[in-house]
Amino acid sequence: MGARRYGALGIAADDAQARARVRAENWNCFGASTALFCYLDRDMSTPQWADSGMFLQTVMLLLRAEGLHSCTQIAWAEYHHTVNELISPPNERMLFCGMSVGYANPASTHPSIPRAPLTETVTFLE
Known part of the structure; x- marks a missing residue:
């Protein structure tokens, strides 16, 4: 989940400072x-x-x-x-x-976080 979220924000996996800034928004309850x-x-x-x-x-x-x-x-x-x-x-x-x-x-932009297709997450039994 983290890789998807940070990736959607354009943050590289090895950019620890940028990831920490985004994570710190938790403590501000995202405003x-x-x-x-x-x-x-x-x-x-x-x-x-x-x-x-x-x-x-x-x-x-x-x-x-x-x-x-x-x-x-x-x-x-x-x-x-x-x-x-x-x-x-x-x-x-x-x-x-x-x-x-x-x-x-309303001024805030939210990056699209890709979701796995239903077929990858759910198995329907017949």
């Missing part, structure tokens, strides 16, 4: 006005994490229905200690991801 942090119960089993992803997708669809944009950000989980210092969640919770929420900037 969004709101950050949502999703915590999971540490006792949740791995299959239940899929439920969390489906829940977040539903939240994102509801936000779009209200004219808002959003972006889930797994990068926040790497800095869970720092986020926890600010939020002080109960010990039985762990940071799953962040989500930026706001209105899209």
Whole structure:
């Protein structure tokens, strides 16, 4: 995913500084006005994490229905200690991801990130 994203931005794989600048936008929530942090119960089993992803997708669809944009950000989980210092969640919770929420900037351009064709990602059984 990273290679596709940085490639769509015209950033070479060996350009560490440019990649770091783009990655740093996570900490600014890509300019969004709101950050949502999703915590999971540490006792949740791995299959239940899929439920969390489906829940977040539903939240994102509801936000779009209200004219808002959003972006889930797994990068926040790497800095869970720092986020926890600010939020002080109960010990039985762990940071799953962040989500930026706001209105899209109409002046901002978004590079097209290529997607794999359905035939490469899904197998239909007959």
